[in-house]
Ligand SMILES: [Ca+2]
């Protein structure tokens with residue numbers, strides 16, 4: 001997932017902590033410490049513009065919340081310079097330094113027992129997708145002479161769910177679980193408890209997106225947001241169908257590419273849905289024509305640096321027939337294609353063989369869905385020469401002319417492809433590194449025709465965090 005912020009390196013964190021402040025706004029942490037006077041070295045770390053943004057006992061200084069100190073805790077720390085009135089957020093660096101030095105000079109802390117809990121995953125103020133599993137983790141800790149872990153546990157809640165999870169591993173003092181959350185702004189709290197006593201607590205704010213970007217083709221793809229190439233530029237056929245979908249190929253057209261330029265897909269993880277219909281009838285749905293069709297189509301994400309590179313690649317290095325318009329080939333002057341990192345999910349409705357003069361051999365004679373990478377149709381998609389991974393599945397009903405819901409999930413090196421909510425491909429590609437890039441569809445036919453249609457692209461690759469007041 002995309003994180004809004006990253007933890008500080010350990011060295012930086014240490015030195016900043018000595019100064020009594022942490023610069024990072026996340027992950028947010030908090031402690032309830034017993035029998036202690038207010039501790040200047042425990043700021044809430046929240047980003048702020050004014051005092052009202054900070055917790056009680058803190059003021060806004062240098063853009064972050066810092067403890068409000070009313071008394072010098074040691075005799076040699078000098079006068080306290082933290083003003084009582086609202087300071088200028090950008091003009092009060094001095095009190096921050098003073099507060100920290102006071103602590104350093106205060107000598108060893110009193111021998112007290114205190115407990116802490118720190119939510120380490122997900123990050124405070126990060127965005128995620130609703131109804132997809134999200135991993136939560138918190139680290140419990142304790143110091144002091146009378147630490148007692150008996151009957152201790154961690155209870156997780158949101159503002160609307162009284163018990164998200166309860167549990168604590170007493171070996172690692174980690175509390176971890178996975179769950180999905182509903183859409184909207186969510187405050188998730190972890191409480192370190194013993195019986196009804198709250199030993200420590202921490203909270204994070206999350207934003208859960210309900211939808212990804214939906215490209216529903218209710219209107220014709222506009223040229224600013226989309227790049228299309230039909231029959232290698234030899235056709236002016238409108239691939240948009242007024243019923244609100246895209247007809248990539250039909251009984252005449254042999255090659256089409258349609259790429260979304262509105263934005264590029266983020267590297268990392270990806271979740272994506274699309275509807276597809278392949279068959280012999282001009283209208284999607286039941287179709288009694290039993291004749292054979294070819295060749296198929298593919299969803300591709302090419303990691304190229306700009307639109308010009310993408311267009312050059314598609315115009316010069318793709319072809320019709322069994323290549324499905326994504327397998328990169330030599331251009332008209334026989335120049336080889338550039339090396340490109342790419343992800344492809346093909347919907348292959350025609351069996352090809354090297355011995356027939358095709359540039360590859362399909363892994364099965366049956367219609368199939370297959371994962372390929374880097375503009376190649378090699379079955380082994382793990383670039384590591386020491387391991388071989390193939391991800392494909394026979395799908396006998398692929399050409400039934402009906403709409404099918406396809407789902408693609410890339411989570412690290414794990415890939416899952418579903419069709420009509422059934423998992424048809426799942427596997428791990430150890431050396432896979434999803435680079436993101438331009439998302440598109442290519443579709444081809446050859447000697448045999450096929451209607452090949454797509455609709456309702458939904459892309460869930462990034463959910464930006466939103467503050468509660470901005471959230472719907
Ligand atoms: Ca539609």
Ligand SMILES: [Ca+2]
Pocket residue numbers: 295322348349350351352362
């Ligand atoms: Ca094929």
Ligand SMILES: [Ca+2]
Pocket residue numbers: 346348362363368370
């Ligand atoms: Ca194939």
Ligand SMILES: [Ca+2]
Pocket residue numbers: 380381382383384385386387388389
């Ligand atoms: Ca390999």
